[in-house]
Amino acid sequence: MKKHFLLTAFAALTLLSCNNESSAVNTVESMKTPQMENFDKAFKSLGDPQNRPTEEEKKRNTSELSDRRKALLVPASKELILSTGVTESELMRKTGGDMSQIIVWATQIYMKKSDEIRKNIKSEK
Amino acid sequence: MKKLTIILSIAAGISASAQSTPLQVNNYNPDYIAVGRLMTKSTTPYAPYMYAIGTYPSTNYTIPINGDSYYDHFDTTGTANIPILYWNYVDPLNPANSNTYPYNHPLITAINSTNEWEGYAFSLRDSNGQSVDSFEVGDPVLSGGFLQPNQSGYNTPSFAEWFTITSGTGNITYLQIY
Numbered sequence: 001m002k003k004h005f006l007l008t009a010f011a012a013l014t015l016l017s018c019n020n021e022s023s024a025v026n027t028v029e030s031m032k033t034p035q036m037e038n039f040d041k042a043f044k045s046l047g048d049p050q051n052r053p054t055e056e057e058k059k060r061n062t063s064e065l066s067d068r069r070k071a072l073l074v075p076a077s078k079e080l081i082l083s084t085g086v087t088e089s090e091l092m093r094k095t096g097g098d099m100s101q102i103i104v105w106a107t108q109i110y111m112k113k114s115d116e117i118r119k120n121i122k123s124e125k
Numbered sequence: 126m127k128k129l130t131i132i133l134s135i136a137a138g139i140s141a142s143a144q145s146t147p148l149q150v151n152n153y154n155p156d157y158i159a160v161g162r163l164m165t166k167s168t169t170p171y172a173p174y175m176y177a178i179g180t181y182p183s184t185n186y187t188i189p190i191n192g193d194s195y196y197d198h199f200d201t202t203g204t205a206n207i208p209i210l211y212w213n214y215v216d217p218l219n220p221a222n223s224n225t226y227p228y229n230h231p232l233i234t235a236i237n238s239t240n241e242w243e244g245y246a247f248s249l250r251d252s253n254g255q256s257v258d259s260f261e262v263g264d265p266v267l268s269g270g271f272l273q274p275n276q277s278g279y280n281t282p283s284f285a286e287w288f289t290i291t292s293g294t295g296n297i298t299y300l301q302i303y
Contacts, residue, residue: 044153047284047303053275063264063274063298065288100292107149107290107297111195118206 026124031117035076035083039110042076070099077106084109146289146296148196148242150207152188153303154249154283157257159188161247163209165199165240166267171217172239173232177202178211178225186245188302198237203228242298244272249283249302262287262300 032040045051046069057066081091081102095101145165152159163177163186179186186209188194194207202209212233216222226232244263248256262285263272275286284303289296 043151043299043301044303046286046301047153052284053286058275061265063266063287063289065290065299070290098292100290101294103290104292104295104297108295111149114193114195114206 026121028114028117028121031121033083033113035080036110036113038076039080039106042073045072067099070103073103073106074099077102080106080109145198145237145241146298147198148298148300150188150192150194150196150300151302152190152192153301155190157249157251157281157283158190158192159245159247159285159302160185160250160256161245161260162186163245164243164263165236166243167236167239167241168267169239173214173216173222173236174240174243175199175212175214175233175236177209178213179207179209181211181225184213186247199240200229200234200237241267243267244287245285245300246272247285249278249281257281258283260285264289264298 051069051072053066053069057068060066078091082088091102095105162184163179165175167174176184177186178184188207192207194205196202196205196209199212202212209228211225211227212230213225214223214232214236222232241264244261244267246259246261246263248259250256258278258281260276260278261272262274262276264287265273272287274288275284277284286301287298288301289298
C-alpha cells in the first residue's frame with residue numbers, strides 16, 4: 001500500500017513538473033503586447049495585394065515609402081506610442097502629426113520592446 | 126595617390142557627421158527562407174563597400190521564415206536577433222585592406238559614417254534548399270539603377286521590397302518579404 005502511495009505521488013509530481021515546463025516556454029510571439037502585434041500586422045499588410053505599390057508608385061526613382069502606404073502604418077504606430085504612456089497631445093507636439101516621424105518613433109519603441117522580451121526569455125532559461 | 130587620399134579624407138570628414146540609417150528586416154513569407162547578399166555602399170565613388178557574411182564561411186546572409194532583425198550600426202550587427210558576425214570589406218583604392226573582418230573591427234566602425242544599406246540580392250528557397258524565385262531589391266539611387274525598390278516573384282506569389290521612411294528625427298530602412 002505504501003509502495004502504491006509513493007508511486008502515485010511520484011507520478012503526480014512528474015505530471016506537475018511537465019505542466020510547469022510547458023507554461024514556462026515563452027516565445028517572442030506570445031509575449032508581444034496587443035499594440036506590438038497590431039504594429040507588426042500593419043507592416044505585414046503592406047504586402048496585401050491592394051496595399052502593394054501601384055504602377056504609378058513603382059515608377060518613382062526613390063525608395064521612400066509613398067504617402068498612401070505610410071498612412072496604412074500610422075494608426076498602429078500611434079497606438080503603440082500611446083501604449084507607452086505618452087499622451088495624444090504629447091504625440092502631436094513631438095511629431096507635429098508628421099506620418100514619417102510617428103512611424104520611425106513607433107519602430108524604435110517596437111525594437112526596444114522586442115529586445116526586452118528576448119532578454120527576458122534568455123534570462124528565464 | 127597621396128593627393129587623392131587627402132581629398133578622400135576630406136570628403137569622408139565632411140560626410141562623417143552622418144551615421145548610417147538603421148535597417149529593419151522582416152520576412153513575412155510563410156513558406157520560404159531568403160538567402161543572398163546584403164550590401165552596403167557609399168555615395169562617394171571608389172570608397173569602401175561591404176556585404177554581410179551571415180554564417181561564416183558562407184558568404185550569404187539568410188533570413189529564416191518569420192525572421193526579423195533590427196540593425197542599428199554596421200559594427201553592432203553581431204549582437205542582433207539575426208547576427209551578422211562578419212563583413213566582407215572591399216576597398217578599391219587600398220586593395221590590401223580588402224578582407225573579411227569581424228563586425229566590431231575598427232574598419233567596420235569607420236565605415237558607419239560613410240556607408241548606407243544598399244540592398245539585398247537573394248533567392249527564396251524551400252525546405253530542400255531549392256531556389257524558387259530570385260530578387261534584387263534596394264535603393265535605386267545609391268545602386269545607380271542596379272537595384273529596384275520592389276519586385277514580384279516570377280514563379281511564386283511572393284513579393285519583396287526595400288523602402289525608407291525619412292523624417293527630421295531619424296530615418297529607418299526596411300527590407301520586407303511577403
